[in-house]
Amino acid sequence: MPNQLEGKRVLVTQAADYMGPATIKLFQAEGAEVISDNSDLTQDKACESVITNTGHIDILIANLASENYSGIYATELADDAWQDTFNKMVHPLHRLCRAVLPQMIARQAGKVIVYGSATALRGVKTVAAYSAARAAQVGYVQALGVEVAPNNIQVNLIAQNYVENPVYYPAPLRAREGFQRSVQRQVPLGRLATAEEDAQFALFLASNNSDFFVGQAIPFSGGWVQR
Secondary structure (H helix, E strand, O other): OOOOOOOOOEOOOOOOOOOHHHHHHHHHHHHHHEEEOOOOOOOOOOHHHHHHHHHOEEEEEOOOOOOOOEEHHHOOOHHHHHHHHHHHOHHHHHHHHHHHHHHHHHOOOEEEEEEEEHOOOOOOOHHHHHHHHHHHHHHHHHHHHHHHHHHHHHEEEEEEEEEOOOOOOOOHOOOOOOHHHHHHHHHHOOOOOHHHHHHHHHHHHOOOOOOOOOOOEEOOOOOOOOO
């Protein structure tokens, strides 16, 4: 199969973190010109500057994440922790899309892929802020997806969980027997996904093979979420 992204320009946010490295490696191997951004997108006008400075963008990979804030009950959840999840994961998503969509609409072509979370689709105690922000991403993608679909722009979200990355699942944690038992108990597939598997899913959504997917939040969680 020929390179699926030959000649495409791809912007990846938070490129050094979470799904950034695996996505960049795969997309480059598939022929894309990848622009890696690691700027603080919570700063005023940062999202708009990234889009302007990048120029032509065929595919936007919104890789936006923050600390999990797990283990905090809602009664103990401080305002700054609540607001921080939205400042890092929700507001930049809208600002990035608002800035990049005009050029995609003008070309009548474009892809936006959001690395989201399956916690938006299934209740998990003590992660209220994180889950709420991730659910806001899902609602945004659903609404925006149908809004820009007539312009041949596909906006979709990968609702992931239990995917290897050094932030949420560092190697020492993965090596613990207790953690391994927990994964086997929680995940029907009985293992973590590799970052490469997740990136392959993003590649499918970034390619022309996914043109009929519109405004979807698709679980990638080994069966932890089903819908």
